[in-house]
Amino acid sequence: MPSRKSIIVLGFLFFITAPNISQAQIDLFAEKSEPVRDIVTATFKSTRIVNGQSIENVGKGVLDFRILHRFGQLSDGGYNLFGLDQASMRLGLDYGITKKLMIGIGRSTFEKQYDGTVKMRLLSQSTGGKNFPFSLSYAGTMIYKSLRNTNTTYIPYETDRFTFAHQIIMARKFNDYFSLQLTPTVVHYNLVATKNMPNDFISLGIGMRERISKRVNFTQEYYYRFNKIDGYYNSLSVGFDIETGGHVFQLHVTNSTGMTERTFINETAGQWGKGNIRFGFNVSRVFTVRKPKEFRK
Amino acid sequence: MLLIINQYNMKTTALTLLTTLLLCALTSTTNAQKVYATKTGQLFFNATGGIEKIAAVNNQTDSKFVDQTGQIIFAVLIKGFKFENQLMEDHFNENYLESSKFPKADFKGYITNIKEVNFSKDGTYPITVEGDLTIHGVAKKVSTKGTIKIEKGQPQIEGEFVVKIKDYGITGLYIGDKIAADASITINCKY
Numbered sequence: 039m040p041s042r043k044s045i046i047v048l049g050f051l052f053f054i055t056a057p058n059i060s061q062a063q064i065d066l067f068a069e070k071s072e073p074v075r076d077i078v079t080a081t082f083k084s085t086r087i088v089n090g091q092s093i094e095n096v097g098k099g100v101l102d103f104r105i106l107h108r109f110g111q112l113s114d115g116g117y118n119l120f121g122l123d124q125a126s127m128r129l130g131l132d133y134g135i136t137k138k139l140m141i142g143i144g145r146s147t148f149e150k151q152y153d154g155t156v157k158m159r160l161l162s163q164s165t166g167g168k169n170f171p172f173s174l175s176y177a178g179t180m181i182y183k184s185l186r187n188t189n190t191t192y193i194p195y196e197t198d199r200f201t202f203a204h205q206i207i208m209a210r211k212f213n214d215y216f217s218l219q220l221t222p223t224v225v226h227y228n229l230v231a232t233k234n235m236p237n238d239f240i241s242l243g244i245g246m247r248e249r250i251s252k253r254v255n256f257t258q259e260y261y262y263r264f265n266k267i268d269g270y271y272n273s274l275s276v277g278f279d280i281e282t283g284g285h286v287f288q289l290h291v292t293n294s295t296g297m298t299e300r301t302f303i304n305e306t307a308g309q310w311g312k313g314n315i316r317f318g319f320n321v322s323r324v325f326t327v328r329k330p331k332e333f334r335k
Numbered sequence: 336m337l338l339i340i341n342q343y344n345m346k347t348t349a350l351t352l353l354t355t356l357l358l359c360a361l362t363s364t365t366n367a368q369k370v371y372a373t374k375t376g377q378l379f380f381n382a383t384g385g386i387e388k389i390a391a392v393n394n395q396t397d398s399k400f401v402d403q404t405g406q407i408i409f410a411v412l413i414k415g416f417k418f419e420n421q422l423m424e425d426h427f428n429e430n431y432l433e434s435s436k437f438p439k440a441d442f443k444g445y446i447t448n449i450k451e452v453n454f455s456k457d458g459t460y461p462i463t464v465e466g467d468l469t470i471h472g473v474a475k476k477v478s479t480k481g482t483i484k485i486e487k488g489q490p491q492i493e494g495e496f497v498v499k500i501k502d503y504g505i506t507g508l509y510i511g512d513k514i515a516a517d518a519s520i521t522i523n524c525k526y
Contacts, residue, residue, distance in 0.1 A: 063368070063404075064368050064370055064401050064404070064406070065406070066370070066399050066400070066401060066406050066407070066408045066443075067406070067408065067443050069399075069408075071410065071439075074412060074438070076414065076435070076438055077414075078435075079414070079425065079428060079429075080425050080428070080429045096421065097421025097422075097424070098421075100420075100421045100422075134421075166438075213435075214429075214433075214435060214436075252429070252430040252507070253430065281426065281430075284420070284422060284423075286422075324420065324421065324422050326419050326420050326421070329419050330417045330418075330419065332392045332394060332417045333392070333417070333419050
């Protein structure tokens with residue numbers, strides 16, 4: 039005969055185990071899902087805001103063929119059809135080696151420049167699980183001026199033709215409707231016009247994007263120069279990004295002629311106030327060169 | 336429990352305890368429900384309307400089901416879908432599925448004929464799944480047929496169903512043109 043105490047124990051054991059048995063009915067619907075880290079994408083719609091680099095890279099294995107075109111100045115008047123008779127161009131190819139690393143090459147009509155770019159994403163804005171307020175990238179550009187030398191008093195070295203631009207890109211997508219980017223930049227000239235001129239020029243770029251509709255965004259880009267070359271002005275551009283299936287069209291007006299970092303940041307000759315503005319467009323067409331592994335057979 | 340044993344250190348108590356534990360163990364084995372789970376299920380969708388292929392795959396499908404009740408859930412992150420074309424993927428997230436607002440799509444339902452599946456016997460069993468599919472924040476009742484394959488006690492679920500994109504509040508000019516009005520969704524989960 040079990041003692042009274044053992045009956046108590048037995049009762050107690052049933053008391054603690056019985057609810058467990060009835061609760062064993064598993065309900066998957068009631069399970070809470072853990073928060074997942076969401077990395078912010080599409081802060082800007084293209085790898086360039088207008089002239090300058092944006093925080094965006096092209097995707098891994100994607101080749102982006104890019105035509106940048108600027109007409110002449112509005113102030114040229116009716117004889118030049120307000121600038122439409124003239125053109126300055128840059129043709130470029132950008133390729134995404136990884137999701138975070140992009141390389142690019144380009145050729146501009148301005149000074150017959152060749153350029154090469156490396157852009158690397160270092161930090162990414164994210165929410166859920168792990169929050170981070172902004173994205174950070176580094177962009178480095180090397181520019182080679184291939185225009186023939188006409189100066190007879192000084193024969194330049196080959197290295198004199200190079201200019202380098204280093205940019206730290208910080209961007210935040212506040213919401214689907216607004217993104218802001220700050221771009222501290224240093225441009226190094228291997229050769230400058232006079233002995234008194236510094237070789238390094240520091241500037242700060244400010245870029246913004248406002249969504250108008252799902253496929254149209256309004257963009258602005260301004261570069262403020264802390265030290266400057268005489269006779270040149272700060273670059274200001276405003277435009278629209280228009281997305282269609284495989285293309286992004288960027289239509290804009292700008293006071294810059296060149297489309298490499300060196301040229302548009304430090305050597306913008308036009309002034310908005312005098313109507314030295316140009317209509318321009320960037321056309322980007324992407325090709326998937328290397329398919330994502332999910333699609334490889 | 337240990338505390339109680341120490342307190343009532345009697346032979347009979349120990350005996351009762353043993354019986355109770357055995358009893359509990361016995362009841363819980365007969366009642367045990369098994370949850371099968373995977374985090375690497377494959378979900379493929381195809382919404383090709385024109386010449387251009389509009390298809391994506393998500394290899395991180397989260398799914399669980401209970402063998403006795405047939406309760407089943409699937410969940411995918413919208414950003415987890417891979418497209419062949421990066422720009423298409425961006426547009427999918429940004430303009431169509433609005434993944435920053437609705438980061439997940441899920442399905443919560445039941446395998447209605449789960450009793451017909453013998454988990455201890457290898458074979459392929461037809462199943463019917465019914466439940467709520469939530470995409471783009473809109474929940475709709477769906478029902479579909481699929482199969483469950485048992486191989487050495489490991490189940491694998493395969494199924495296909497069709498959704499009307501506009502039913503889920505997804506809008507865009509190309510739907511019904513370059514993008515098919517109906518997207519087919521194929522599921523393949525090994526648990």
